[in-house]
Amino acid sequence: MASAFRPSAARILASKPASAIRFLPQTRVAAFHVSQRSQILPPGPQIVIGTVNDPVPIPTSNAAHGSYHWAFERLIALGMVPLTIAPFVAGTANPALDAALGTALVLHSHIGFDACVTDYFPKRQYPKTRTFMIWLLRGATITAAVGLFSFQTNDVGLTEGIKKMWKA
Template sequence: MASFMRQSSLLRQTCLSAFRQPLVTKNVTGVSQVVAFHASAKKQILPPPQQVIQGTMNDPAPIPESHPSEGSYHWTFERIVSVGLIPLTIAPFAAGSLNPVMDAVLCSLLVVHSHVGFQASIIDYFPERRVPKTRTSMNWLLRAMTLTTAVGLYEFETNDVGLTEAIRRVWKA
């Protein structure tokens, strides 16, 4: 019993010392490192941004070049596509007519709406200054997926029942 008490006392002191003082280890080069409750080394996901200041603090901010596919034109186009989807989604089911042209326009607007939305996500989450190669690869992946989706919907429209008829059949099943 006395040996058990001694072991538990020693174990308690060992555990408490882990909380009180950090563990000091030596790395490969022989330099001491303080390790306290670290299971792995600190790793950064993205490299730090460039630490370069161009010009002086009194220089005016540069005005970016305007482009017709950015800014208010782009925002207006997104809203037109989004608002256009509302009647095209409701009309085939409310009116009861299945027009292949309306189905094709609905599929086209769905593809454009999805592409624009995912492109906005890529622009937001992968800044070109910070990760240019990742952003380029994500843009190319988006283009490939958009093309694949467009071809798949085209095949579904021409060789099968079409999007609105498929939705109608699933709804009634």
């Protein structure tokens, strides 16, 4: 109860004249930060090609990178809904259904991570890093596909494995 006898900040401020009160400079405190903000990587290269008045080059149109690509992404995403639910509703492990679900999972993941590489590693600013990241993604996709194939052929299968983990 020692704090009950300690004078409060309001009582101290009220006892002093206004000219004697000095406030400390405000420091900005961000939530959940314990140290100063430091940049992990240096900023990317700032490259200006041409002059400000040059027109922007229009890329050649390619439906495979436009509307067909978008439609394929949506087809895979929509196809995963029944492929995810059907084996559990039917109650039987079907190898063809497991293979379709595994393929859809790998394709869906590859398309999503490819979009991340495209967004975060522009070809103009990071040509070597982007190439490395694309090859790393391809390797990870092949590794995941081989792992799912091995799990499907040499073990209980994808949906049966999920059922066993769910009940564990």
